[in-house]
Amino acid sequence: MTSPESLETFHAVIPAGGAGTRLWPLSRASHPKFLLDLDGSGRSLLQHTWDRLRELIPAERIHVVTGVAHADAIRAQLPELTGLMVEPSPRDSMPAIGLAAAVIGATDPDAVIGSFAADHVIEDQQAFATAITQAVAVARTGLVTTIGITPAGPSTAFGYIESGAGLDVAGAPSARAVTAFVEKPDAETAAAYVTGGRHSWNGGMFVTRTDVLLDHLARLQPGLHQGLVAIAAAWGGDRRQDVLAATWPSLTKIAIDHAVAEPVSLEGGMAVVPGTFSWDDVGDFAALQDVGAxxxxxxxxxxxxxxxxxxxxxxxxxxxxxxxxxxxxxxxxxxxxxxxxxxxxxxxxxxxxxxxxxxx
Amino acid sequence: MTSPESLETFHAVIPAGGAGTRLWPLSRASHPKFLLDLDGSGRSLLQHTWDRLRELIPAERIHVVTGVAHADAIRAQLPELTGLMVEPSPRDSMPAIGLAAAVIGATDPDAVIGSFAADHVIEDQQAFATAITQAVAVARTGLVTTIGITPAGPSTAFGYIESGAGLDVAGAPSARAVTAFVEKPDAETAAAYVTGGRHSWNGGMFVTRTDVLLDHLARLQPGLHQGLVAIAAAWGGDRRQDVLAATWPSLTKIAIDHAVAEPVSLEGGMAVVPGTFSWDDVGDFAALQDVGAxxxxxxxxxxxxxxxxxxxxxxxxxxxxxxxxxxxxxxxxxxxxxxxxxxxxxxxxxxxxxxxxxxx
Known part of the structure; x- marks a missing residue:
């Protein structure tokens, strides 16, 4: 489809890693959860993720970051994919998303990126598009923006996002400041969250300008920032593999939640827009049954x-x-x-x- | 081994039928329980049954009665077997054992036969041999003799044999009259049976002179007797298949327990000798685990x-x-x-x- 004007310069980044050991024996190190067709549709979780994003933006603006072991399988599942970034080794989500930010930002200074797990289940494309569009509008103002999923119930299996004051952003009427990210709660706390109305599920979707993310990284994780900038500078040339090999293993292994989202939320630099679609991370077989398997x-x-x-x-x-x-x-x-x-x-x-x- | 003198003219009959549906999916109509190696020994239940009997008597005096479907598999498992009797269709145990009695008795008028299920588990060969030897001695006196298995506990899964007065038979010091066969009891009754000492498990092992069994049949099941005698008369000649085809389908479908053992016990014609070996019919997977799988x-x-x-x-x-x-x-x-x-x-x-x- 044609990309809406508001999503021009929006790029999606799909970190594709993690075996999903709680879905053994379906998921294996060699055939991880994101490659699995769990709903019998003939499409894997990764392909569904691709399809959702492809409804919004062209293939050239969808990037997948993965390990060497899965590169071929991903190319086979996503023949339209041009932006495959292959990590020499897994360093968790921050280096993966940071690398994408640095590489994309180098060629498109106005780029806004959104990161989306390869192995989550989302239903309701229209609500998904609405959330992305609002998140991109907020991200353009310089806030790191997450999508807070409207809880379907008082789950104790997910982390929560606590929202504060409403923000006045054109095109994002539902945006609010993030006051805190909270870990998986106990049942009583979860029930209070759902009743209170200020908490939403943390689905790990982050939308940000590349320059904003890299500025946060330069301040909060300077060593990581320096390494990613060096790799990005060599990305388009002959020395990509040499610089990757020399630099990647030394990068701090850390999730984007801990590296950026949590500290920046305490500084008032995070926003949240509501995601009213149904969502699940299909973390285990009980969840798989719940999403309709x-x-x-x-x-x-x-x-x-x-x-x-x-x-x-x-x-x-x-x-x-x-x-x-x-x-x-x-x-x-x-x-x-x-x-x-x-x-x-x-x-x-x-x-x-x-x-x-x-x-x- | 050499057959003990007391077991001369003793023949064993193994009715091999019944799928064992409670052991699905291991057991199948095409591959029934008796063909299965359930203990990982490399020998099937049928082969173990054969081995136990083969310790006592030569291969020529061990007969297997089975259906057309399993004849080839049995020949493959028991290469020594010469006495395979193939039934055109399953008619339960009385026609199978009665046919063996008629055929064996026609060539060996002094024959004593013992019937042994193909798919039971027995441990302690010495105790098994002692029980058989005593049972054969009692059977020679004209009593239909069963082996009452000393209960390992108050099982509600098996039928019981109630014993009465001791019998004075040379070579069978433990023989007693059977006063009744009783169905699977409830737990309270089973506990009382075990405490009382007069009840033993009915393992379906019957030892009898062929002429005694056929006389009982002539009286209690005259139609069945007539058919079996006709088939036995044709057994060694060219007309075996014709007579089988004409006669077999009309034979009463009945177990030896109901046809002979129960009515004869009421007339004082049944004896029991103790079997002190461990025994199980491996009726389901719980039993299979109990016998050491x-x-x-x-x-x-x-x-x-x-x-x-x-x-x-x-x-x-x-x-x-x-x-x-x-x-x-x-x-x-x-x-x-x-x-x-x-x-x-x-x-x-x-x-x-x-x-x-x-x-x-």
Whole structure:
């Protein structure tokens, strides 16, 4: 589609990393969560993320930052992609997004970038577009802007964004200042957040001018800033790989939340716009079921209920277990319950401890 | 080994039928329980049954009665077997054992036969041999003799044999009259049986002179007797298949327990000798675990316990479920609990109802 005028110079950055160990055995180090088709649509989470952004901006302005191991798989899933940035090693989200900011800002000084996780589920494209458009308008004023997702309930699985006074920004009538980012709350606190109306879910979406982000980095993480600027300067030339190899391993491994969002929010430099779309990070199999994943249709349930998936097409029978989670692949099988879904990562840890790198 | 003198003219009959639907997906109509290697020994239940008997008598005196579908698999598992009797269709245990009695008795008028299920688990060969030797001695006196298994506990999963007065039979000091066969009891009754000392488990092992059994049949099931005698008369000649085809389908479908053992016990014609070996009919996965089946060794247990089998060699992980039963084959997967092990047969019924004959 044609990019709306307000989204000109807007670039999207998709950091594509993280195995998603709580979705083992579907997700593997070699085939992480973002590459998976979890809704049976034929499109992976990464492809859905791409599709949402592609509705708003041209392919040339969508960038993916990933590791060497997944570059080929991403190119295969996203044939339109021209802006693939390959990290020599994982350094968490700040170096990935900072590199994109430095590279994009070098050729487009007016650029506003937005970072979007590769492996989240969002429904309601119109509401997503509205939130992005407002966030870009706010970001142009020099604020680092996040999208606060209107809570669907008092979840204890997500961090929250606390909003303060309304901002007077043209084109962003719902924008407010961010007063704090808060960690995953207990159930009582979460309930109070939802009732109070000032808290929204932190979906990890940040929209900012590249120069604003780099200025914050220069102040808060000067070493990281210096390294990213050096890499960006060499990006378009023959020395990219040499400078990457020399510089990347020394960059501070840190998330954008801790490096920029939290300190800048305390300085009054962060804004939030509401995201009224449904959103989930699909952190485990309980979440996967909640976002609508259906059991394999030939599953036999005898006094049983839950989620039963067979990626190899075989038949599963469950007898006498409720809220069970059964996930079968060609080489492995997980049996657990919704209540234990978060502990699936312990299986991956145990398999690593046993040296079963073939299974993780 | 050399057959003991007391076991001369003793023949063993192994009726090999029944799919064992409560052991789905390991057991199938095409690959029933008796063909399965359930203890990882490399020998099937049928082969273990053969091995136990082969310790006592030569191969020529061990007979297997089965259906057309399993004849080839049985020949492959038991290369020494010469006495395979193939039924045109399943008619339950009385026609199978009665046919063996008629055929064996026609060539060996002094024959004593013992029937042994193909798919039970027995440990302690010496105790087994002692029980058989005593039972054969009692059977020679004209009593139909069963082996009453000393209960390992107050099981409600088995039928019981109630014994009466001791019998004075040379070579069978422990023999007693049978006063009744009783169905699977409730827990309170089972506890009383075990405390009382007069009840033993009915393992379905019957030892009898062929002429005694056929005389009982002539009186109690005259039509069945007539048919079996006609088939036995044609067994060694060219007309075997013709007579089988003409006669077999009309034979009464009945178990030996109902046809002979129960009515004869009421007439004082049944004896019991104790079997002090450990025995189980491995009726479901809970029983399979109880007889020592071990989970696949690479199973990952995270706050979980139970039985996890992968016949395809893949890795199973269980998180947060106790007493679970997980059984994976190349084409199917069962997830249940020990407490629901008996209901696994409902899966087979459901798959049949769906027309999934490929899976049952």
């Amino acid at each position: 259906a059991s394999s249709p030939d599953t036999v349930w005898i006094d049983g209920s839950g989620l039963a998936l067979a990626s190899d097409g075989t038949t599963i029978a469950v007898v006498g277990l409720d809220d069970v989670v059964v996930v079968r692949t060609a080489d492995a099988l997980l049996v657990t319950t919704r209540a234990h879904a978060q502990r699936v990562k312990d299986v991956v840890a145990e398999l690593k401890a046993r040296g079963r790198t073939d299974l993780v | 071990a989970s696949s060794p690479d199973t990952v247990w995270i706050d979980g316990s139970g039985l996890a089998l992968a016949s395809d060699g893949t890795t199973i992980a269980v998180v947060g479920l106790d007493d679970v039963v997980v059984v994976r084959t190349a084409d199917a997967l069962l997830v249940t609990t020990r407490a629901h092990a008996q209901r696994v047969k409902d899966v087979v019924a459901e798959l049949k109802a769906r027309g999934r004959t490929d899976l049952v």
